[in-house]
Amino acid sequence: xxxxxxxxxxxxxxxxxxxxxxxxxxxxxxxxxxxxxxxxxxxxxxxxxxxxxxxxxxxxxxxxxxxxxxxxxxxxxxxxxxxxxxxxxxxxxxxxxxxxxxxxxxxxxxxxxxxxxxxxxxxxxxxxxxxxxxxxxxxxxxxxxxxxxxxxxxxxxxxxxxxxxxxxxxx
Numbered sequence: 001x002x003x004x005x006x007x008x009x010x011x012x013x014x015x016x017x018x019x020x021x022x023x024x025x026x027x028x029x030x031x032x033x034x035x036x037x038x039x040x041x042x043x044x045x046x047x048x049x050x051x052x053x054x055x056x057x058x059x060x061x062x063x064x065x066x067x068x069x070x071x072x073x074x075x076x077x078x079x080x081x082x083x084x085x086x087x088x089x090x091x092x093x094x095x096x097x098x099x100x101x102x103x104x105x106x107x108x109x110x111x112x113x114x115x116x117x118x119x120x121x122x123x124x125x126x127x128x129x130x131x132x133x134x135x136x137x138x139x140x141x142x143x144x145x146x147x148x149x150x151x152x153x154x155x156x157x158x159x160x161x162x163x164x165x166x167x168x169x170x171x
Contacts, residue, residue, distance in 0.1 A: 008048065012041050015061050018130060022062065025125045026069040026118055036068045059140045062130075066122055066141055073118060105166065112162040120155035123148050 016037060023033040040061070044050060054060045113121055122141060126132045127148075134152070138145040 005045070008041065008045055008051075011044075011057055011061070015058060018058075019061060019065050021129065022122070022125055023065055023069055025113060025121055026066070027072065028114055032072060036065065036072060040064055040068055056139070059136060062126065062140045063142060070118070108163060108166050109159075112159050115162055116155050116158055120151045120158070123151040124155040124159070127152050 019037060019040075020033060023036050024030060027033050027036065051057070051060070113124070116124065123137055126137045126140065127134075132140065134145040134148040137143075137148040137152075141148065143151075
């Protein structure tokens, strides 16, 4: 990667729109998400050598953001409290539509995502919203593609279970 400061600005401008919802999905807190994004790019500005030899900047940034988010969650006073808060907090992951039914569905999906463990939530987000393959998710999160696939499968099963009543109402 280029060590020119404008290259880092371009990287930030290009990838922040995808990194923000990813981190928000993990932290379930907008202020924490903004802080982690800032921490990520300030760290890269201070240590541009971290980008040397990076062939897939997007995967590198997602992996770095994921690691920062996990460190953040672990450093909270009580890990249990953090996970409970993440599951209960509602994050606006989606642009809420004008149609009240569509808005209710988006809110239900956001709440259901909050019920998933962070590792499953990360994989589901990368697969569904970023369109990554399990191979790419594995490289990004430093897990095997099979682990990524199983976390995705378990995450979807839990989402189906949590959203079944909404589905039944629609049909």
